[in-house]
Amino acid sequence: MPHPLRQRILITGASSGLGEGLARRYAAMGRDLALVARRTDRLEALRKELLDAHPGRRVEVAPMDVxxxxxxxxxxxxxxxxMGGFDRIIANAGIGKGASVGAGMAAVNRxxxxxxxxxxxxxCEAAMELFRAQDAGHLVVISSVASIRGMKGSRNAYGASKAALNALAEGIRSDVLGSRIVVTTILPGFIATDINTGRRGPFTVDLDPGVDALLAAIEREPAKAYVPQWPWRPISALLRVLPLSAVRRVTGA
Structure with a gap:
């Protein structure tokens, strides 16, 4: 059952893409925000934008490299x-560069x-320590549909990294099952963010509808959600059973 209001929200990787989009939506909804990222100039600009648009909101920013x-x-x-604690922490920070394994870009893949x-x-360690002390909270882990099957090229290491996050989030969820701590894994499909620059595949959605779908999924607080649910929930089911040659065609990978 979703919590009626998660007022104090921390977002990692908030200086661009999905994190930045979520910050704008949550500020408009009247939530108080803590935004962290490596790029402090972009964070400060976003803070000013949000406070100008929504006076009275609380927006804290801090440099943080995960x-x-x-x-x-x-x-x-x-x-x-x-902030007096957090009601929700969204582990969104991540990178998407990479190349086929063995193509001479081992350092980038690492x-x-x-x-x-x-x-x-x-x-997650910092979030869960806080939530355990509070005996409440909502941890959101941003994974990817690229975690469902191995994918070629730049998604070799990226997909593997997100598959690890699925297992990590589920393990945390198992630890706190039945408590007042909720753990959600979000698997976005192909959304037109900086992380997907140059590899727009089939079924890619633009950033704004992608962020809207992400927000709606987070607010439901499910164990797992595909974003956008259509078409990625049925596509994800197909990806699990299709032969690898078909996976390459469906994903454009």
Missing amino acids: DDPDAVATVIPELADR HVLATNVLGTHAT
Whole structure:
């Protein structure tokens, strides 16, 4: 059963893409926000935009690189103290660069795996420590439909990283099942964000409808959701059973 109101929300990777879009939607809905990312200039510009558009809202920003676990373990509790706690933490930060394994870009693929898996893990550790102390909260882990099957090219390491997040989020959910802590895994389809620049596949949706669908899914607080639900829920079911040659065609990968 969704919580009636998650008023205090932290979003990682809030300086662009889905994180930035969610920040705008939540500010318009009257929620109080803590926004973190590496690019502080973009965060400050977003904070000013949100406060100009919605006077009276609370918007805290802080630099945070999820690749630095010590920083994550420090910044999130500090922001929680300033906000009086968090009702929802959205682990959204991630990167999508990469190449086929063995194509001479091993370092780039390692970076994708490290940021998406270990960076999200660091966020989840800090979030869950806070929620356990509060005995309540909503953790949202942003995965991808690229996690469902292995995909070629730039999605080799990216898909693997997001598959790891599915298992991580489900393990956390198992730990707190039946408690007042809710864990949601979101699997976005192909949404036109910076992370997908240059690889727009079939069924790609533009950023605004993608963010709207993401917001609606998060507010429902399900265990798992595909975004947008149409067409990605049925496509995801197909991906699990199609031969790999068909997966390549369906995903454009």
